[in-house]
Amino acid sequence: MQITTWQADAAGAPLQRSSAELLPPGPGEALLEVLHCGLCHSDLSMLDNHWGISSYPLVAGHEAVGRVVAVGEGVPETLIGQLRGLGWIAGSCSHCALCLGGDQNLCADLEASVVGRSGGFASHVKAQQDWLIPIPDSLDPALAGPLFCGGITVFAPLIDEAVSPTAHVGVIGIGGLGHMALQFARAWGCQVTAITTNPAKAEEARGFGAHEIQLLGDLAATPNRYDLIINTTNQPLDWDAVVNALAPKGRLHQLGVTLEPIPFNVFPFIAGRRQFTGSPTSSPASLLKMMEFCARHGIQPQVESLPMHEINTAIARLRSGDVRYRFVLDGPA
Ligand SMILES: [Zn+2]
Ligand SMILES: [Zn+2]
Known part of the structure; x- marks a missing residue:
């Protein structure tokens, strides 16, 4: 299928609206239609190739909230229509000792959402079912995106x-x-x-x-x-x-x-x-517990929302430290 993306063609280049081919969800995967996606400092590091792991064209965005619109083999159709969130990790091997022990975020074969994969600054994004975390009814999906990277990153040192x-x-x-x-x-x-x-x-x-x-x-x-x-x-x-x-x-x-x-x-x-x-983000179990904790205590990120087509403005303002406290880009892409 064709999806709309906001992609960088080279390190530091402004993002361009583009379209790309996306294969249907594979076994164990589901496809989200992106409604909102937070902008994280790690997106800047990836766009600039600060860590030497970026490949271009690059579609960043790893704080995505959206609705499941398709599922791959082995994933129940009941997921379709559900509101889910995706963070830094989109997949892990699920059979190594770390995955089996609940430390999937430490798996040697984990797949980051924006490393060798297409991220959330797009109309759609794919991930393994385990890494697509349900969003409790009492949380505003327009504000929830930053929980999936920034939020879990700071929740992990408390819970883990x-x-x-x-x-x-x-x-x-x-x-x-x-x-x-x-x-x-x-x-x-x-x-x-x-x-x-x-x-x-x-x-x-x-x-x-x-x-x-x-x-x-x-x-x-x-x-x-x-x-x-x-x-x-x-x-x-x-x-x-x-x-x-x-x-x-x-x-x-x-x-x-x-x-x-x-x-x-x-x-x-x-x-x-x-x-x-x-610590690097956390496990699906800790993500689930974080969402429950946020719902119980009324915790939500403080965000400034912009339409996805203003993503280059958001990036420029984040680079200059001009944000309180997180940008969320609203779809459609
Ligand atoms: Zn593993
Ligand atoms: Zn992040």
């Missing part, structure tokens, strides 16, 4: 690492990821501090659930404070100040893809049993 509700959680960076991290950590029951370089975001951060605001430059003055720091930024930081702000047995969880190596003094890790961790 079983964070205690008594924890004091610091979130560095109050942007597309951070504003959702504050909401999740607050609803989780934690003491929540927004850590930012921008005091102008203090009031909004409180609105997202932060009990307190701390300026990033003040971290060195509060040693042993946090049980968990979630760093959503990819900028070089005063890493020793960040680590020393962790309480003994505290954990620094890195989500921003910092391109430079991170230099640490190891003593705080040894003496205080501190940890450094990271």
Whole structure:
């Protein structure tokens, strides 16, 4: 079938409206008609080939919400008409030890939605059934897209690492990821501090659930404070100040893809049993639980919606940091 896409023909090139051939859904797959698709920083990294894994023409977009319009072999027809969301991962092998153990996002054969596949900045997108997550009735589908990448990225360090509700959680960076991290950590029951370089975001951060605001430059003055720091930024930081702000047995969880190596003094890790961790999105089970959690607590991303044909405007504004807090492109493509 022919689908409409917004594709880049080369690294950094503006997106062009185009049409492309899409094979029908294969075994275990379903086809979504895209209604909305969020714009993530990783889309910029892919469009610019920052990670060296892009191939052109490239159709980005990995926060898609749409209706199932066709199913492949082995997928029940009852899926047709359902509202589903798709994030960074569109497929995994489903039979390796990691997949069988519920860690499908760590599968060696996982397929990213926009790496060697056509993503959500299009009229249609395909994925394996397991990675197309139902959207609860109480959530607005026009706002739900960013949950499927940005949202699960910050929900994972809470659910997959079983964070205690008594924890004091610091979130560095109050942007597309951070504003959702504050909401999740607050609803989780934690003491929540927004850590930012921008005091102008203090009031909004409180609105997202932060009990307190701390300026990033003040971290060195509060040693042993946090049980968990979630760093959503990819900028070089005063890493020793960040680590020393962790309480003994505290954990620094890195989500921003910092391109430079991170230099640490190891003593705080040894003496205080501190940890450094990271995570890539999460499993279908955690995605399902996140959607249930959002429905229960009324959590939703704060988005600015634009029609899909204004996608180049959204990309230019995201590049300049001019978004609060996530763009969603509305179909039709
Ligand atoms: Zn696998
Ligand atoms: Zn993303």
